[in-house]
Amino acid sequence: MSWLFENFSDVWALAVTHVALSVPPILLGLIISVPLGWFAHRYRWGRGTLLTIAGLLYTIPSLALIIAMPTILGTQILDPINLIAALTLYAVALLVRTAADAFDQVSPQVLDAATALGYGPWRRFWQVQFPLAAPIIIAGTRVVSSSTVSLVTLGALVGMSGLGYLFTDGTQRSFPFEIGVGIVGTVLIALIFDLIIVLIGKALLPWSRTRRVRAKTNAETLEVTTNA
Amino acid sequence: MIEFDGISKRFPDGTLAVDNFSLRLPSREITVFVGSSGSGKTTLLRMINRMVEPTSGRILIDDEDVAQLNPVTLRRRIGYVMQNSGLLPHRTVLQNIATVPLLNRVPRAEAVARARELMDTVGLDAAFANRYPAELSGGQQQRVGVARGLAVNPNILLMDEPFGAVDPIVRRELQEELLRLQQELAKTIVFVTHDIDEAFLLGDHVTILARGGQIAQHGTPDEILSNPASEFVADFIGADRGRRALTLRESNGRTLVVDGTGRIAGVLGAETATGPVSVGAGGRDEHLGEITLGTEAAEAPHEVAPAVNDAPTASGVPEVDTPR
Structure with missing residues (x-):
């Protein structure tokens, strides 16, 4: 434990780097996946192609992908962009399918009603279709967030910073406590990310909670009447 | 328009x-x-x-x-x-x-x-x-x-x-x-x-x-x-069958209106002092009121008051379920 106190500022710096490396792939993955998912939802032929590519992407071993990145992108070997690009690809691979499913489950009747009310296509997407797909997209983002935070540790194997450094360093020095600190730190970051995403979801989508209320009681109409 | x-x-x-x-x-x-x-x-x-x-x-x-x-x-x-x-x-x-x-x-x-x-x-x-x-x-x-x-x-x-x-x-x-x-x-x-x-x-x-x-x-x-x-x-519209094919039948001194399925649809208005003469709220229910009568009743000039609405059936006639 004293090791942690003595080295806390170093561990903290690694944790900050870890967060800095985790956030861009999650956000980029989200930004890229939503339009792709919409495309897969909208066009049948696009769906097969996109989802197959996404599936294949995910089967590439992560370490191999990270190592191959400098060659593909023409970047320096130690450039953090390599890691961010590789993890973004994984995030997209996971999220495209989720986003497509999310758009699939939005009731076509509701979209039809929105058109009948006088929503133009663009406004309809942002104000109706996307918000209604959002709960599932958020659920998918939680998975991607956890997986990204844990995959960032792999960066240490190719010389990048982050809590993964505690794994490699602890292994070389045969110092399990350091490895334990790395694991606990990574899990903590993942949990905090998850919490943040859940809170954002609750703030943006207050209506999605009412479904659970409804599922709980079939006597809902009765309750509504008495409350009125 | x-x-x-x-x-x-x-x-x-x-x-x-x-x-x-x-x-x-x-x-x-x-x-x-x-x-x-x-x-x-x-x-x-x-x-x-x-x-x-x-x-x-x-x-x-x-x-x-x-x-x-x-x-x-x-x-x-x-x-x-x-x-x-x-x-x-x-x-x-x-x-x-x-x-x-x-x-x-x-x-x-x-x-x-x-x-x-x-x-x-x-x-x-x-x-x-x-x-x-x-x-x-x-x-x-x-x-x-x-x-x-x-x-x-x-x-x-x-x-x-x-x-x-x-x-x-x-x-x-x-x-x-x-x-x-x-x-x-x-x-x-x-x-x-x-x-x-x-x-x-x-x-x-x-x-x-x-x-x-x-x-x-x-x-x-x-x-x-x-x-x-x-x-x-x-x-x-089912004009000649079911609920719209109405005929008249005398019973206990009153004229009942019977629909094509044999059910009592109502009581003929003029004969029932206490019964509903016209049924329903507003003037709109006339569409249902002026249901075509079957040939046996074609000469009857009375207004027919079918019990298809939820109006009170003061005449004691059983309410007829409206088939939907």
Whole structure:
């Protein structure tokens, strides 16, 4: 434990780097996946192609992908962009399918009603279709967030910073406590990310909670009447 | 006035949903399109606000060709009420009703105040204002749908089987509510249904559609019931059978009206001092009251008071279930 106190500022710096490396792939993955998912939802032929590519992407071993990145992108070997690009690809691979499913489950009747009310296509997407797909997209983002935070540790194997450094360093020095600190730190970051995403979801989508209320009681109409 | 002028619609899969349909719908009255599925009734309705584009022909609203209008602006000035309400599940009742005024950039406070007024108009308790649609019963959702359709105070209200998914008692309530509203608001309403009873109850004019949007008959309910234009119409409205084929029968000094299934439909009005002479609220139920009598009673000049409404049956006649 004293090791942690003595080295806390170093561990903290690694944790900050870890967060800095985790956030861009999650956000980029989200930004890229939503339009792709919409495309897969909208066009049948696009769906097969996109989802197959996404599936294949995910089967590439992560370490191999990270190592191959400098060659593909023409970047320096130690450039953090390599890691961010590789993890973004994984995030997209996971999220495209989720986003497509999310758009699939939005009731076509509701979209039809929105058109009948006088929503133009663009406004309809942002104000109706996307918000209604959002709960599932958020659920998918939680998975991607956890997986990204844990995959960032792999960066240490190719010389990048982050809590993964505690794994490699602890292994070389045969110092399990350091490895334990790395694991606990990574899990903590993942949990905090998850919490943040859940809170954002609750703030943006207050209506999605009412479904659970409804599922709980079939006597809902009765309750509504008495409350009125 | 809405005018269909030689409208045809062929869908990409080759089906001819509507074939050369022409009709004028008068302003400030309810016109009901009734027909079974495949009659093109919903397609016709959705062409008015350009949800469906005709393959050929024109639709004019007050002599203005809708094809010349921007579809989004056009839709924002036409009320639309659909089956299962089509409410936006992520918006509260109040937000749903205020949707179109807000799209039209009406100031928020004004739109919300108007939405509250409309909740009252359609008989929704103010306590529902901040609830989400999923927390409401089917009938309540449908009321929200009607309120939303009225929110921009449109001249035209399109209603696509709006009461099709609610139970019969609630449906009856909503139908009466619509008639009450229409007396106050006098909108041009186009109402689509497959339920002939609903058509006769609500319609000032009824258009009976056969396959491919062919007009089997168009007229007031009275005209159609008293003079069905064809076998098809007679069969569709069931003029010579079931609930509409009424005959008279003497029993205990009173004249009972018996329908085609042998059930007691009511008591003949003039004979019953205590019984209901005319049934139902408002003057609209005459459509149901003037049901054609069978030949045995053709000479009877009396007014028939069928017990199809929920009016009190003071004469002690068993209430007759309305087959739906």
